[in-house]
Amino acid sequence: MVASSHAEQLYGLCASAAREIHEECASLLSAGPPNDDATASSLAGCGPALVNLLSRQAVQVRNCYGSLHSTRVCSDRLSPDERALILKRLDDIASIAYTKFYAFIFKDLPACWRQLYTDASILKFCFTLLHTPYVGEYSWVPGDRGSPDGLDSCELGELIKTLDLAIILAGAAGERRGRRWIDRSFELLHLAWVEDARGDGGIAFSDRPPRRTKLSTNSDGQGLDTNEQRRMTFSTDEPFTPPVRHPIRTVEALPLEQFQAHMDRPRDQKLGPEPLVIRHAIDEWPSLNTRPWKDPTYLLSQTFGGRRLVPVEIGRSYVDEGWGQKLITFGEFLESHIGPTLSGTKAEPQAADQSQNAPSIPATPVAYLAQHPLFTQLPALRNDIVIPDYCYTSPPPHPTDPSIDQPELDEPLLNAWFGPPGTITPLHNDPYHNVLAQVVGRKYVRLYSPLETERMYARGKEGGVEMGNTSLIDVGVVEGWDVAPYNDDEASAQSVAGFKDAPFVDCILEPGDLLYIPIGWWHYVRGLSVSFSVSFWWN
Template identity: 30%
Template sequence: MASLWSKISATLPLNEEQFPLQFSNKVESSVVERLRQSRQQLYSNTTSTSRMLNAQIILDISWEKLNTGTWRDVDKEWRRVYSYGCLFKAAALCRENPSEDELLQAVRTCDMGLLMGAAIMDNILQDIVRILQCEVRKSVKEEDEGEHMQVKRRKTASPHVPSIKDGLAVPRIKCPSLESFNTNYLLPLKPVILEGIIDHWPALNTHPWSIDYLRSVAGCRTVPVEVGSRYTDEDWSQTLLTVNEFIDRYILNKSQISPDGVNDVGYLAQHQLFDQIPELKEDIRIPDYCSLGEGDEDDITVNAWFGPTGTVSPLHQDPQQNFLAQVVGSKYIRLYSPEDTDKLYPHQSQLLHNTSQVEVENPDTEHFPEFIKAPYLECVLQPGDVLFIPVKHWHYVRSLEVSFSVSFWWS
């Protein structure tokens, strides 16, 4: 642990003069002065208490700015201020022989900067959190190994797996050529399951994803978690948890699934995960078929979907083409054509206009009589399968077991 600060300081500029702190006049001069004080303390022998106090003041002021009005109205300058505050606080926590709790606090501080702030100094928070994570792994490795051996013996209830009806199954094809996929599925906007196209992913080979693997590469990392069985529920909310906390609370604690759905479900669903945790991003690859789109690779949105048995995504549609790649577990999926939107009863509110009011597997036919007339396709997506969901196609998803999927949205 004695060399931790030397590793962190190696990521910093050599001296105070080379440490950038340029802000527009949108940031008050008193805040900029506070930032300069923290910068000076970074290169001097001041007390740990003083460093922490200055960093916390910067965080408190910028946090208030981040939470005033809607997120899209938050000026990027204040997000940068917040990231600098996170940098100064993490440095203060790690300057002098940090305890395990202080290490974890520093990791969380960096993650908050990565999630809520804006990139600063060539994304220095990512470099620092990588160093901290290595130290955390060393300190908790033995304890975790003993705990995880017990976890493997737990059992969960068998999920209800629908039988796929004859004539309703999503077609399957193995490794079609780009030309064949474009002609037969992309241009006519027909759903299809592509087999064999992600078999080379490290996530399915050299680094097979599992609960233990996720703990090892990301257990101490703080991530956004959706709480609630589905996002249309009144009690649905979002919170921040470490990956370990999420696994312990929502993945391993589910011994049964109630008949009317899952209560107190947590779901890790976000597009920042792979940027926040590059080790996971290195385990996947963007499908070659995305090259048929109009944009370049930077325009592709990659999402992570990790949750327990019974997690439901209500019937909804997305504004882009979608490849849903199944890595761990299985999912039941039902698809409806946008041509039948009038039979699917979308919510009237602007916020949920892309989501159906109908509970797909238990429809209220009295209130939604036309729904049962809408034709659909269905499938059970298994590890290694990739489902092409054409733009605007309605889709309903239910996890049949603990599941980790990756989706690629592209135009």
């Protein structure tokens, strides 16, 4: 079988990366001791021993790609033990770099360690790719894993995991390669994967249909299958719906000038602009129409059948005891935490008088893909949304505390929020103005003004982490919607009584709604159904 043009481009990209890494390392080793600036911004800061070790692995990978154009392919030149040793050395380099991540606050971590992790990951990806069933223009390589029918799912998962860890853990650092190289590799790998699924040739990544319909065939997350894919959407069922008591002002899509006027001429000059729900301003987003995020089949198609890694929060709320974070495949996230809420195209009926009943306790811990820069990791999904024009206006500073204001952003900060019913973001405030876009499902949001900050009872430093932007008050517990977490005695009766007297506004966001949250406003967010939102921070 002849490799596709996309596969050929991917092999060429890998060959260039191995050559570049070797040349960069060789240049650093021959240049002598670096100055401080060079140390901070290049691999030189990792020391000559590690640079030399990385260089030797780059030579091995480079030579393997060079052998594609000779009569001796890499599998003939290297024994299985030699191949295993190269992979172990690359894993060792990445592990050494990763230990340095714990020695610094991430923003202070020298870039050299992040680049070292990224370059080791790139070489591992390139070397693993070589030992997949099809190599460049050449046919089946005898003795490799898998079969001519296709690349084993585990191999594809390993390729994806290697680069995803470089993105999530190391920020895909490196000026010459880094994120640009990884994004391009994922793009080419995905195109080859799609070609194979259509029978157009390319690297054979087989996704054989399982015997029964489910979200993924195993923990590796192969994704939805067969005819059931076309009928599945995320359920709109809401196990619990809080009442809206003090509705936020709601308007139809505003011209930019009117939104600017809303911020410039508030009803209360001391308070500043107030929250605003804006409807029908994002109706043309592909994520709501032609590339719908409510369709799990589409989301899986953009994540290699669910094989992309994502960080999720495990637990009801990030302030609860036992809360944690975990890296899992997107397919596993859907299978384990969203799968029970799948439905057909018709919405399921909701129980009558739901708002009067406390929500049931979930059988498994709630998992939330929360405040994650998903669109940096998955550029294809970024193309499904558009930054609202409102984020390019000139908002006012914080109304009561100038110390909270941040340096001006060049571009809005985008984060994804995706989870099952019952996800909770506890009462907190942010140092930016925020436009929250609801794409899938519904969310309840309650807001308190910055003038009520004293009655929000902010936390302090906890475990060395500054939590001053988060309240001690658990809104769900105070309202009787939730059972108090184990050993939750942080908020005194006096503070709860003071909090209950604080005025607030609230709303339920529907798909296609925008919620403007001014800087400094305390807000509590609760997912009512399966929900996918995007936040845009700007100043």
